[in-house]
Amino acid sequence: MLASLLPPQVTAVDTYHDSPEPHSGARLLFPQEEALVAAAVAKRRHEFTTVRHCARTALASFGLPPAPVLPGPRGAPRWPDGMVGSLTHCAGYRAAAVARDTTVAALGIDAEPAEPLRDEGVLNLVTLAGERTALRALAAHHPGVPWDRLLFSAKESVYKAWSPLTGRWLGFQDARVTLRPDGTFTAGLLVPGTTRAGTTLTGFDGRWQVCDGLVVTAVTVPPEHGARTA
Template identity: 65%
Template structure:
């Protein structure tokens, strides 16, 4: 994830294990009090990563509790995103004055195991594009990347709208150069008076992980409003 986002103004902390010193605030403990060990480890370690990332941008440690629809509630003045899958956890944060919204997702770097999942997440044109990519660039888990990209789209969308976005509500095009675009098929979020209809992101497959990320930076025209918000 860090190499994927090296060129944008965000801070990334990632790990391929569950550190023994990862701990929770009491309020967070209450959220996973009855969770199975796997869920508890994911929840704990990804927040450990998040607090390490917040420390790097000068934000003191604080509980990061699930909010509406499970989205993390970040400290004031911070935007961020967290992700975890088997053997990997990561958190990405940025100052709200530099980034409007962001979304990251990591998945196992292998094809989807259930073909019905692809039918659920992709329309006919997306499935045709994946088939073409598979012929031209075999060995890349294109269907898994599409799933991950749509997760990143939702994570970017939700803080701006507070609304649900289904898999069918964004059409994603993956490109072999490590980028993707997502065209929203519903009314897009309005930022500084402009409706956003397209999100641009990046993808990578490395070390057994397929990861995607979207970062919407603050543009110079946005800067005054962001400062006064």
């Protein structure tokens, strides 16, 4: 499902099932990774293990050997030199997407259950007033899509793409997301972006899909790191 939202230079690996526990000497986690989930409950350990299996499978398609995928600043995964990527997991789904940094500047992916946000307070926290107005219009004309959850997921994907480019935090209300029924969205930054080679990042373009009980979103930033530029 995720691959359909990404360009061909990105390799995506996803699964609806967790990896089995190690057996016969197989190693699913490296010692550094094991240390991160040593005290975790089974659910957390399983999702952590499986999403890293997805990441290593994706990296192997570029000829890279298995290696730990460890969190860096602000919790974002650290990738091998020359690579960019993103991870996501939710109930019943785990996925990874990776690409060479010569073809993609940054990636952001997110998956959520395809159901409305349960708390109106959460909606107010993660959206702008104009976004809430747009959500009501979308729901009226295109019922059956959990537009509020989709907006939340889109902002998660935007943050995952933003963070490695800038090294800065991006709040939910620091970007204005416009969802379109055709499966695309844009995110305009309300804070200063970043500039490279004379190109200033002012926003992101993304794609979305609702399928198999899931909402999935993806943002791909081209090498000049300006999916939308000033």
